[in-house]
Amino acid sequence: MSTTRTVPTLDDVARKAGVSTATVSRCLNTPERVVERTRTRVMRAVEELGYTPNFGARVMAAKRTFTIGAIIPTMENAIFARGLQAFQEELHARGYTLLVSSTSYKPEIEAEQVRALVARGADGLLLIGYARNPDIYDYLGQRAIPALLAWAFLPGAEPACIGFDNRRSMQALANKVISMGHRDIAVISGIVEGNDRAEGRRQGIMDAILENGLDPAKIPIVETPYDIENGALAFDQLMEGETRPTVVMCGNDVLAAGAMRRARELGFSIPEDISITGFDDIELARILTPTLTTVHVPHREMGRRAAAELVRMVEQQSNGLSEQLESSLVLRESLKDLN
Amino acid sequence: MSTTRTVPTLDDVARKAGVSTATVSRCLNTPERVVERTRTRVMRAVEELGYTPNFGARVMAAKRTFTIGAIIPTMENAIFARGLQAFQEELHARGYTLLVSSTSYKPEIEAEQVRALVARGADGLLLIGYARNPDIYDYLGQRAIPALLAWAFLPGAEPACIGFDNRRSMQALANKVISMGHRDIAVISGIVEGNDRAEGRRQGIMDAILENGLDPAKIPIVETPYDIENGALAFDQLMEGETRPTVVMCGNDVLAAGAMRRARELGFSIPEDISITGFDDIELARILTPTLTTVHVPHREMGRRAAAELVRMVEQQSNGLSEQLESSLVLRESLKDLN
DNA sequence: GACGCTATTGTAAGCGCTTACATTTGATTC
DNA sequence: GAATCAAATGTAAGCGCTTACAATAGCGTC
Numbered sequence: 112m113s114t115t116r117t118v119p120t121l122d123d124v125a126r127k128a129g130v131s132t133a134t135v136s137r138c139l140n141t142p143e144r145v146v147e148r149t150r151t152r153v154m155r156a157v158e159e160l161g162y163t164p165n166f167g168a169r170v171m172a173a174k175r176t177f178t179i180g181a182i183i184p185t186m187e188n189a190i191f192a193r194g195l196q197a198f199q200e201e202l203h204a205r206g207y208t209l210l211v212s213s214t215s216y217k218p219e220i221e222a223e224q225v226r227a228l229v230a231r232g233a234d235g236l237l238l239i240g241y242a243r244n245p246d247i248y249d250y251l252g253q254r255a256i257p258a259l260l261a262w263a264f265l266p267g268a269e270p271a272c273i274g275f276d277n278r279r280s281m282q283a284l285a286n287k288v289i290s291m292g293h294r295d296i297a298v299i300s301g302i303v304e305g306n307d308r309a310e311g312r313r314q315g316i317m318d319a320i321l322e323n324g325l326d327p328a329k330i331p332i333v334e335t336p337y338d339i340e341n342g343a344l345a346f347d348q349l350m351e352g353e354t355r356p357t358v359v360m361c362g363n364d365v366l367a368a369g370a371m372r373r374a375r376e377l378g379f380s381i382p383e384d385i386s387i388t389g390f391d392d393i394e395l396a397r398i399l400t401p402t403l404t405t406v407h408v409p410h411r412e413m414g415r416r417a418a419a420e421l422v423r424m425v426e427q428q429s430n431g432l433s434e435q436l437e438s439s440l441v442l443r444e445s446l447k448d449l450n
Numbered sequence: 451m452s453t454t455r456t457v458p459t460l461d462d463v464a465r466k467a468g469v470s471t472a473t474v475s476r477c478l479n480t481p482e483r484v485v486e487r488t489r490t491r492v493m494r495a496v497e498e499l500g501y502t503p504n505f506g507a508r509v510m511a512a513k514r515t516f517t518i519g520a521i522i523p524t525m526e527n528a529i530f531a532r533g534l535q536a537f538q539e540e541l542h543a544r545g546y547t548l549l550v551s552s553t554s555y556k557p558e559i560e561a562e563q564v565r566a567l568v569a570r571g572a573d574g575l576l577l578i579g580y581a582r583n584p585d586i587y588d589y590l591g592q593r594a595i596p597a598l599l600a601w602a603f604l605p606g607a608e609p610a611c612i613g614f615d616n617r618r619s620m621q622a623l624a625n626k627v628i629s630m631g632h633r634d635i636a637v638i639s640g641i642v643e644g645n646d647r648a649e650g651r652r653q654g655i656m657d658a659i660l661e662n663g664l665d666p667a668k669i670p671i672v673e674t675p676y677d678i679e680n681g682a683l684a685f686d687q688l689m690e691g692e693t694r695p696t697v698v699m700c701g702n703d704v705l706a707a708g709a710m711r712r713a714r715e716l717g718f719s720i721p722e723d724i725s726i727t728g729f730d731d732i733e734l735a736r737i738l739t740p741t742l743t744t745v746h747v748p749h750r751e752m753g754r755r756a757a758a759e760l761v762r763m764v765e766q767q768s769n770g771l772s773e774q775l776e777s778s779l780v781l782r783e784s785l786k787d788l789n
Numbered sequence: 790g791a792c793g794c795t796a797t798t799g800t801a802a803g804c805g806c807t808t809a810c811a812t813t814t815g816a817t818t819c
Numbered sequence: 820g821a822a823t824c825a826a827a828t829g830t831a832a833g834c835g836c837t838t839a840c841a842a843t844a845g846c847g848t849c
Contacts, residue, residue: 120592120835131799136837148798150747161592166571167509168835171804176505178549178570185535193532196524203563208570210517211538211548224542231517231547232505250500254457339733368737377738394678396648397706400739459805470829475807485827507805510834 119160128156133164138383139164148293170232179421180210180228181237182221184306188337188365189409193381194261197414198237205422207234216336218305223248229256235425237411237417241272242307243267257424257431261358261417264435271419271424271431277308280406280438281360282322284388287440288358289323292449293386296320297356298332299345299366312362313388329354342369350377357386357449364389364396364405371399371445382447392441401444408438458499467495472642478503509571518760519549519567520576521560523645527676527704528732529749530578533600534551536753537576544761546573555675557644561586568595574764578757580604581646596763596770600756602646603774608761610770612756619745619777620654620699623727627697628662631788632725635659636695638684638705649680649720651701651729676701682715683710689716689720696725696788703728703735703744710738710784721786731780740783747777 114353114404125132125253130153138153156162157190170176181193199209210233212224221238225247228236235277236251236258248270251258260272261316290294298316301309313332320327333348342365349359359374371381379385381401389396389405396403413436424431466470469492477485477492484492495501518541522530531708538548549572551563560577564586567575573592576596587609590597599611627635637655640648652671659666670691672684683702688698697715700706706728710720718724720740728735728744735742752775763770 115581121837122835132836133800133838134798137798140837144797149798163569165510165835166515166569167506169837170506171504171510171806171834172506172572172838174506174804174837176570186525186531186538187528187535189526189528191532192525192528196526196552199525199552200554203551203566208566211550212542213535213538215539226502227542227547230502231515232507235770253500272823282798316504319613339737356641368733372737394707398678398711398734399737442713460807461805471806472830478830479807483827488827504805506809506836507834510836511807513804513807513834527821686799 118165119162120165121162121308123160124153124156124162127160128153141426149397151153151324169434176232176234177206178208178210178231178233179235179237179418180212180231180233181424182212182214182224182228182400183237183239184216185213186211187365190262190363190391190408193393194410194414194417197411198360198418199414201415201418202422205418207418207422216306218243222250225250229254235259235421237261239263240307241268242305255428257421257428259417259421259431260425261413263311264433266433266435268433269422271433273420273434273436274413275408275436275438277311278315278318279313280408281390282318283315283358283382284390284404284406284440285316286322287359287442288386288388288446289319289325291446293358294325295354295356295358296325296330297349298330299342299349299359299360299361300332301335301337301362301366302334309362309377316360331356335366337365339369339372341363342366342371344369346370346373346377355385358446359385360388360430362390364391367403367405367445368395368399371403382445386446393444396441396443399445404443404446405441406438407441409436412436453692457504458501459504460501463492463495463499463501466499467492495520514562515571515573516545517547517549517570517572518574518576518757518764519551519570519572520784521551521553521563521567522578523555524552525550527702528734529601529702529747531729532732533749533753533756536750537757538753540757541761542753544757546757546761555641557582561589564589564660568593569627574598576600576760578602579646580607581644581649586725594767596760596767598756598760598763598770600752603651603772605772605774607772610759610772612759612773612775613752613778614747614775617654617657619747620651620729621657622654623701623743623745623779624655624658624728625661626781627699627725627727627785628664630785633663633664634693634695634697635663635669636691636698636739637669638681638688638698638700638709639671639673640676640701640705641673641697648701648757655699670695674705676704678704678711679708681705682712683708685712685716688774694724697727697785698724699727701729703730703732703742706742706744706784710742721784725785727785735780738784743782743785744780745777746780751775 121132125135240263258270262274264274300313303310333345335345389403392405392407460471474751557632579602597609603613639652642649662751674684728742731746
């Protein structure tokens with residue numbers, strides 16, 4: 112296609128500066144090991160030739176790519192988009208670049224994605240939650256690729272995780288709901304299979320149910336993928352039950368938004384006729400009418416810390432330090448106090 | 451699983467399968483050039499050893515990374531998150547991996563990001579909009595790295611772009627607004643500097659104003675970063691003007707959500723007292739109360755096509771083909787017909 | 790000036806893979 | 820069964836860089 116667009120190599124620079132390739136390499140990587148006079152001469156040659164090190168060669172020789180991979184369910188969920196954005200910014204600030212892959216909530220394809228990112232030379236990996244095939248950890252361990260989990264927290268777990276306790280957080284919300292006099296609770300849960308966060312949240316509700324002496328068998332639960340439309344459909348399903356719940360607790364804000372929409376379409380007024388709660392506290396929660404009671408999660412903070420910790424693990428070849436972040440209840444209009 | 455820290459190489463696989471390294475390489479890269487019997491034997495060895503090709507070596511030998519870089523303003527805006535998700539999925543389906551970097555709407559740091567991604571070996575680059583320092587194109591041209599623009603469309607532009615005409619789309623919406631009897635129009639625009647999409651949208655409104663014989667000088671415009679909170683503040687600002695607008699046209703749905711919230715807080719009922727419009731048609735638009743009149747943009751489709759085209763450019767070393775996608779008006783409750 | 794030491798620079802061996810080219814295999818034809 | 824030719828496989832030369840080790844230069848001492 113184009114003509115002889117010869118990209119200059121280390122050799123060219125060395126020749127032009129009248130030194131060996133080793134000296135040029137040292138000028139670029141460990142300048143303090145080269146005497147000033149030589150260095151300026153080399154740097155001028157680099158400048159004049161417009162030399163940029165060849166990525167592949169450098170990676171092969173140095174065995175580092177300064178690249179970190181992240182595998183998330185999807186960027187379309189605002190919580191991951193937000194966290195990933197912060198993760199990327201922090202990575203960038205530390206001289207790393209982000210490789211992204213997504214599973215679309217299909218845990219079975221995660222192993223392949225891990226391999227793909229490792230094959231692309233990721234120096235470290237960010238994974239979501241801890242529920243996955245243990246082979247993945249073997250694979251990473253064998254290659255000495257550090258991995259860090261986020262959006263979940265399990266003390267003492269391997270590998271390290273940076274996140275919050277989904278179960279406890281949801282339990283706190285459910286306790287609050289119950290303390291407000293709600294006894295007929297219905298649940299719209301995300302798909303639990305292969306998703307420990309969704310599972311934890313559901314269990315958290317059950318924990319509170321039991322703790323308060325209510326009958327867990329009487330709690331209707333609909334399980335559906337995180338999606339507004341599914342939230343609406345799930346609400347329909349719940350309304351078919353014999354006893355009408357006074358509150359619908361949803362696995363995340365997105366489901367809650369769908370449920371809320373459908374509730375209004377069916378003529379319910381919220382929270383007078385029925386209360387609705389979410390989880391995550393994405394922007395949507397403050398925009399909905401009525402505003403949504405939910406659990407606030409510091410997604411950005413999580414992304415930022417995860418980046419910092421992962422870089423540390425890569426550079427010091429150390430094991431990760433788990434870190435628990437605090438979530439908090441955000442009481443807004445969609446939850447009515449029955450007392 | 452073994453716990454040995456030795457990462458298997460092509461050589462190991464070759465030895466185990468009793469073939470040459472060339473044959474193993476061919477099994478991985480051009481399987482059709484290897485007879486079935488040999489291939490299965492090799493693949494079994496690959497499997498058993500848990501072999502993954504060394505990235506650096508592969509890049510150096512093949513001069514390809516199978517990696518595509520994308521530089522977007524931010525993943526926190528749902529339109530980019532959504533488009534990028536589709537972009538990544540399509541890339542993945544074609545055997546490529548996505549490198550992500552973001553500018554946080556600071557155009558001046560884009561050049562640095564381009565260099566960083568190129569230095570990481572990106573085979574091609576996705577950029578947003580066409581407003582940027584031309585040096586960037588020189589740099590990419592010199593290194594023969596194909597680039598494609600998205601979220602904007604400018605016929606005949608270089609490099610190629612895949613997107614829609616922001617100006618025309620907004621003009622269509624504005625015309626509709628005017629045809630519904632609105633004469634007092636106020637505008638909340640995104641920051642125009644270095645953002646051709648925001649600029650196009652603002653111009654589109656002006657086009658319609660002029661086209662309909664209204665006085666452009668009488669249109670109050672507030673320019674503010676895309677953010678719910680800023681939408682609310684901008685609304686406040688507009689309400690300080692002497693004549694109250696009958697409609698507030700916003701540069702995107704996020705600003706509209708903010709404006710709508712503030713309007714309600716101030717006691718306006720929408721659309722009876724004041725109409726509000728957005729742009730993008732993100733999920734939020736259907737969830738807001740009232741639902742938001744906006745311009746639907748096929749973000750996923752755009753991401754998908756951009757990936758396909760960019761891969762084509764990389765693999766065929768060809769220039770990109772621009773492609774215009776259609777946007778469409780979505781009339782919902784937030785816009786009142788005054789006729 | 791010879792000696793010993795350190796700071797600087799050079800030499801060259803890989804790193805693990807792809808691929809041009811060489812060789813072998815095997816099917817087909819006469 | 821030999822000849823022919825295409826398909827399959829093997830051989831080995833790099834790709835451009837880093838770095839261990841070797842060589843040299845520079846400097847202070849005696």
